[in-house]
Amino acid sequence: MSDENLIVERSPEEPKDRTRLLWTGVVVVLALMMGALWFSQKPKANISSVRAKHILIRYNAGDAADRNRALETLTSIRERILKGDKFDTLAREFSEDPTSARRGGDLGWAPRGTYAAPFDAYCWSAEVGKLSDIVSTEHGFHLIVVTDRTISDAEKFESELDQRTREKQKQSGK
DSSP: OOTTTTOOOOOOOOOOOOHHHHHHHHHHHHHHHHHHHHHHTSOOTTSOEEEEEEEEEOOOTTOHHHHHHHHHHHHHHHHHHHTTOOHHHHHHHHOSOHHHHTTTTEEEEEETTOSOHHHHHHHHHSOTTOBOOOEEETTEEEEEEEEEEEOOHHHHHHHHHHHHHHHHHHHHHO
16 A cells, blocks of 8 residues: 555544633632632721621701601611511611612721711720611711721720729829
8 A cells, every 4th residue: 555545634623622721710710809809808907997787768958857757767677677677688678878788788897987977986886786776977867787896906005005094093093
């Protein structure tokens, strides 16, 4: 047999299917992005931060009837929560803060002074997990639950020094 007779027709090579490789890359990138988002939500150790969730009902400050409507709405929502309804569910349904409502009212981590004064005061003085009374700010009426709080080492040290100073003043005043 001659070489000419042995020529076998070769089919052109099939292109390699790189779909699996592409999807693996997409999954890895998504996992890295989710990890970055998760770790970016953690408070920084050197800054005091609070994590809270809220339900906001807005009202027109110049309209007493609208203010009363908002107050009655939030009062009934508060009663429902106290009777056992889930805060997150009611926040999604009623809160007029579109950003946090989608997350069940969660505002994420925020340093001291981020919120309006009455809101911020509640966040830094309230017991974690306790439902607030109705808090009024320039944005409307709020129900607030502090879900977590971290105090920086510097602020803890300052608080301890204040406490010691008060104790020494009491002892020397007796």
